[in-house]
Amino acid sequence: MSIKLFIVDDHYMVIEGIHALLQNESEIIWLGHATNAASCMAFLQHQLPDVILMDINLPDKSGIDLCKELKSLYPSVNILGLSTFNQQSFIEKMMANGASGYVLKNASRQELMEGITTVVKGKEYLSFDAAMALRNVDKNNSVPVITRREKEVLELIADGLTNNEIAKKLFISCTTVDTHRKNLLSKFEAKNIASLIKHAMQLHML
């Protein structure tokens, strides 16, 4: 099975490097390369690759925006994000904008090939390091996390004190008490204070 590959990256070294890395792969047909978003789009008007390796950092437009634009015009093209950035935010945004996968520039030839052959089938691919970055530590979603000050305010609200009284007792301003109050309502998804207290008691936080 032959795969038509195109690469967009503003560093020649990377383009040459990947070229060299994949030169022995018989499946890969190189359509060309671009060093910025504009020339990439121009090229696509003449030829469509199966897979595009797309750098996030391009001089004229972010790879994330380019990805979105490209996918809307040419949905059949599969995009593999390529980057040095291992942050959850970059990976999530790239995938949300239509990328089929994400590979870090420290990936091995094997990972790169795996990525290319996986996305060309229309499946999603994350390199090992990219997948690790997206792994969220298990969060205890049922119990809202509240800060110490919020807890203090919550207890005093439950005792029936007014904002003013709470402010005096904790040596903070009334506006601060109000902020804590609003945040508590938001965290417990409560419409009013009565509901807030009920939730808190059910969760044994009071």
Place this chain on the structure above:
Amino acid sequence: MLSGIKYSFNTMKGNLIMTQENAQAFERSMDMLDSSIKEMRRVAHNMMPEALVKFGLDTALKDFCNDINLTGVLRISYQSINIENVMFEQTTAIAVYRIVQELINNTIKHAGAENAIVQLTKADNTLTITVEDDGKGFDKNILNFSKGIGWSNIQNRVDFLKAFLDVKTEKEKGTSVLVEIKL
């Protein structure tokens, strides 16, 4: 660019004929190149995380907390209320990011804590930052005599932001730091 060099050398390795010694030296050099790249990236990222510049404070802090969670040294819960889509002035955003970075670094180094909370809330024009941990706390008085530059950095940034700083801490009871900034 360094990654590109690495790729090129890797390929050259397959095409060159080297003596045994040269091959070993080559492999060692490749390893050193690899470590240098990792280290440089780590330093650059700590100095100015790309996400802060590109996506803003909320995303950058979420990434920061997520990165720490992945290392397993501390479990941080990141809470943000009314912050999504708020465009902060860059100098403010950087200062806030640094304050949180410094406080969490303190927690990791000194508190022996298991859990921490980083919370950002915005109400009207006030941004409230709370960084808390369940570690061993400290005697608040030592802040007046601290020789390290950590706390003075935090204080400097707080002063720069014309913000209000409050530290609640007691031995064995954890630490809670609050910063209130008028935007």
